[in-house]
Amino acid sequence: MSLKPDIVKKKKIYTSKLSDRRLAGGKRPEVYLHSSKSTGRHLQQTENWNPKHFRLFVGNLGPEATDEMLQGAFSRYQSVSKVNVPVDPKTKKNRGYGFVAFASSEDYLKAFKEMNGKYVGQRPVQLKRAESKVKGK
Incomplete structure (x- = not known):
């Protein structure tokens, strides 16, 4: 009996936002959309986030x-409204990324500038603007 690894479908797309092109030095940046069986559960967790808040991908x-560790790392920013570190339901381990939501755009930008590359736990984090995969959000 052969065991097949869980297959993740990748779809290569290009963004068309001018600001993203400037950040990539004039080139069209590539974005990979990943889908797997567990994506639905993660989307359910993020659906109840306030769509007006500003979210960072960590x-x-x-x-x-953990959620608590990420909350502590961003606790100096007063407008942090929600923190989430998704956990794989099978292995009970985190997936290596998280999200932080801010009510204030000023705190969002300040956190992005100050925390990018800082250590949370034993690794330096990489921050990006979080975008919802759910249409209309």
């Missing part, structure tokens, strides 16, 4: 990272 989290 990448490169270590296996020890």
Whole structure:
């Protein structure tokens, strides 16, 4: 009996936003949309986030990272409204990324500038603007 790994479909798309092109040095930046069986559960967790709030994607989290650890790392910003580190339901381990929502655009921008590359746990985090995969959000 052969075991097949869980297959993740990748779809290569290009963004058309002018600001994203400027950030990429004039080139069309590539974006990969990943889909798997567990994506639905993650979307359910983020659906109840306030769509007016500003969200950061926090990448490169270590296996020890939790919601509480991420909350503590961003606690100096008063407008943090919600923090989430998704956990794989099968392995009960985090997926290596998280999200932080801010009510204030000023705190969002300040956190992005100050926290990008800072250590949360044992790894330096990589921050990006979080975009919802759900249409209309």
